[in-house]
Amino acid sequence: MVLTIRDITKYYGNKLALDSFSIELTQGVYGLLGPNGAGKSTLMNIIATLLKPSKGMVFYNGEEIIKMNARYRDKLGYLPQNPGMYKNFSAKRFLLYISALKGLDKNDAGKKAEQLLEMVNLKSEGKRKIGEFSGGMRQRLGIAQALLNDPEILILDEPTAGLDPKERIRFRNIISEISRNRIVILSTHIVSDIEYIAKKVLLIKEGKLLKEELPGNLLKELEGKVWSKLISENDGSYAEKNNLISNITLQNDGTYIRIISPDKPGENAELQTPRFEDIYLYYFGEESEK
């Protein structure tokens, strides 16, 4: 299975949201990383056929997805950002409704719904109204509905937004479990979502594909650029300099700052092992401040 995104450009009026975005995706988890407004959701919506691109095309196994129409959507599972659900539906009824939308046989739908509720740890909540669910429970139900038709392409748009760390870890484990034999595109600006599970990381900035790289290689690129430095209380000038600060830690002997800089930022700076957060800051640090 191959999803080919070729020269996708999208304008909202005069605003350029995606700029000649091209990539080829195969089985595995792809982490789409970028700040707010980078074009992640726009790309997701185009892949999910909810938006038409201004230019460019998307192909699945060599066939244009617009022409494939319903056949393509049959292979798609989509969890949008902040997914909406019907408060007065029970969790199971909601899954059965989505099953009907996805063309599942009635008998199969019931079994599949039960399986998925169990998988996302909502089996005991099947009869409860969605209106009573927490944010984490809704997200889990969201992933369950996305998997109903056993999709070949799974699109998850900021699936962990608003979840606590425990829920995020649970979510990550579910994604790892289901990512076999599927193309999974996970868009996020929370690096820990993809740090451990992404086969490749796609860095997107201002609508452009900045980089497509293995997570390990991205970390390698930052080797020799991440520093830890002890600063004095009086030294308040670091915010003014062109250094990216990824962390500030108050210790007994003073304040340590973690800096991303190609050059050693001072005598007492010590090299550190790069982390994924450092990648985000390195590529999007100025964008985030905006």
Added chain:
Amino acid sequence: MISLILYELYKIIKQRVLLILILIFLIFNVVQLFLVRDIDAFIGMDTSNVFKKFEGSVTDAKANWVLEEKTKYDKLLGNDNLREKMQKAKEEADSLSIDNPSEMETVNSNDTADLPGKYSLKIAYDYIIICRLDYEINYIRNWEKQNISLKKLIERNIDRYKGKPEYKYEYLKWNLYKNNVNSIKSPTLFYNTGWDKLYKYISNDLLVLLLILVAFSTVFSNEYALGTDRIIRSSIHGKSSTVTAKFAASFIYALVIYAVFIIIDLVFFKIYYDMPGWHNSLQSIQTFSNSPFAFSIGNYLVILLLTKLLGLMMFGVIILFLSSAFKTSYMPLFIGGIMILIPVLLKSRMPDLEINTLLKFMPDSNIFPQSFFTRYDVYNIFNIPVSYMVICISVTLLAAIVCSIGTYKFFNNAR
């Protein structure tokens, strides 16, 4: 598809606001129906039974008998003072303060030697019934005379325009009128108050319209508001099939609501008025004296109900379109309300305005369709006389078709 339709129906009827409104409107409808009950029977006037004795075509024998009785009562009650007292007594009876009007409330006449003894309220009621009979007989006789005159007028106009190509439309128009008028049977005498009230009640009923407006406004816009449209539209049946299912579910809801309200109306009217004479000609009811249609009263009921239902469905399609175009349900609700309210208000309060000529063809005319059937109303469309009803229905149907197509496009391509 059936599953999808059932889920869409579930989404509609699970709205708490709607369920509450349905309950309130049902109660309100029953209260309204109580107010249109047969007052005559309620206060003890035996109008329907008296009319039964005179049912059928108007004969000289019936007319003369009624006239004689009326003259007797006029003479008996010729005293103005007494007439006032009788009127007052009847008004008091109407205020429902009397349990058995035939035994209570007597009126003494001390003003004339021609009026012996006491007179019960029953005399007043009998007099009123005789007056109504007389009125109906006069109406039917006048109708028959006018019908003869009308036929002569039609023939004259047909002769006038016959063989003149430049007057093709006028010729066709009068010929059409002739065909209609020749099929009409004479009105029949019977107690038709129930039918008259029923038709006015059904024709002016707003409750079902409001329930359709409220429900349909949310069908698409709720999906946008909740964000569920993105999940829906990314699934295999999430585009055109979902729109079709929403249409189907909406129509089922509208049909059920309409049927429930109509059945309640018909049951109440049947209980109050018994509703005899459904086979008589529509022109037996004075509201339809000028109707060019040869319907029976019963046929007209079916046609009225179907026309109104069609009007409600077509209006519903327009509301569904608006729902697909807006992210909240307030705009479709507001625009739908304006579409009905403004023409109705303008036509009733300012009937002489020029714009009313155009507003005649707005969707509200299909929803309150009595005016389609009360007179001969045709328009020149490429030299062919086309009835007001056909034009009205066609305009709204066209709007509904365009809106249907628009709904598919809007929902499938919504951002």
